[in-house]
Amino acid sequence: MTSPDINLEVKQKPESLWRIAFDKFMKNKLAVSGAVVLIIIIGMAIFAPLIAPHSPEEQVLTNRLAPPSAEHPLGTDELGRDTFSRLLYGARVSLTVGFVAVAGIISIGTIVGAVAGYFGGIIDSILMRVVDVIIAFPQIFLLITLIAVLEPSLGTLIVVFALFSWTGTARLVRGEFLTLRTREFVLAARTIGIRKGKIIFSHILPNAIGPIIVTATLQIGYVILAESTLSYLGLGVQPPTPSWGNMLQAAQDFSIMLYAWWYPLFPGLMILITILSFNFVGDGLRDALDPKRKN
Template sequence: MDQFNQAGKQESITPNQDTLGKHRSMLAIIVSKFFQNKLAVFGLAMLFIIIGSAVFAPLIAPHDPNHQTLIARLHEPSAEYWLGADQLGRDLFSRLLYAGQMSLLVGFAAMASSTFIGATIGAIAGYFGGLIDNILMRIVDIIISFPNIFLLITLVALFRPSPFWLIVMFAILTWTGTARLVRGEILSLKRREYVLAARILGLPKWRIIFNHILPNAIGPLIVSATLAIGGYIIAESTLSFLGLGISPPTATWGNMLSAAQNLTIFQTAWWYPLFPGLMIFITVLSFNFVGDGLRDALDPRVVEK
């Protein structure tokens, strides 16, 4: 009898071990495919440097980013001012580090908020279908029909453009793409055998959606979220460049560019507009490289090879 019990235990354990082994093997293949993409690895390395520099800005920055030294106005790059100084004599390198904190914060927070809203609404619409799906998708169509830039400008005019409100505005206006993506994934996944089995077992619908269906749509969602971060950084920089984003003295890469939009500065202090623009370019490009690498690594047709 004990032998039969032990055999039963071994049989019940073996499938779980096989499943765990398959998951580990799949993860190893995905990681291997990602690191075979040289551009994705380059983008990941650049993001580690950029994000690490922003996080540890208080330890790295040689000067107070808001300290003004008027005699150093538009000082060229030197041993004291590594990337030069701005029109108020503030160290440009220090301000770039602290500006990265705010620009990356807006990018990551807006991405997380919009992805959460979009994934939740898309999952509900795709799973329940029918009238609920029609109502939610019509709301998506209405929001998409309005140009985001005009809605952003209108909302900025109504609310003070603080980091919090900027993140809220981005989340409210940009969740629609994620909702459509997740809805499409849910429509194809909800007919799978494991979902039907969960229904037969009487599991709550919210548990089926969030525990059994949505995790299987995580691949495209991760890629979409990664690519979206760069878009939010550009959007924040655009608003700040137009004078509608986060107001000084809080530094962002966008409002640093805005402060440098002067013909005299362009002619005599080339470093002032160059470095904030370069940081935006490198950061967004790195996120795009990583997003492309994740897309290729998570592609089932690539993983199966």
């Protein structure tokens, strides 16, 4: 007696949303290129002491504004310091300000936006009026004023950026929470008596993490540009500590730009390439994490 054939169906495990987002991101050539460039820049900044051929503060006055050569791949500055070495250490400053300040920006903006969006009513009104007051001041002038009053330093830049650049994140998170708080899973959590804090941070926030990641990526580029602007104006990181902004500030003399073109060129290129890379990655993440967008 023969047994009947049994067809076994192998159920494939559905792909997770993060896996789908990753696959969509990898199909975006600009985003992947930007990510590769950022990995290289971050790696060079981390290993700057091993890569830099000279100390960033080593001065050789007899070798001022030397053109690119085997000893100095990107030339030297007005004090004979190696431009390539200073670019590597300047990347550390710019990336530190970008990542640490944006961590503060996202933390403050997410908390304020989550509380305003979840509770609504008078709490929402008060918090959004605070946001409106901060937005009413032109941000770059507000930053210049605050840093001019305080002592310019790396720590001051990070604190000022974190305290006064979170408003956009707060509005974004508030909008997400206003939409998500009426969903069935939130109503079910309220029905069974889960604490409000747990609903906010364990149930709603994970569903709003996509837009937060995107805005964080784009904010890093903005903060790096703002730090370079303030350093260029003499209100950021102070020499002899190198930063891309104060390197441009030192090279702003017309005679230097005319006869030593390599000196202002490379810091400007680093700022441009880094900000473009963050923007490409941010756009790629937005496309990958937004389910409404199609390839």
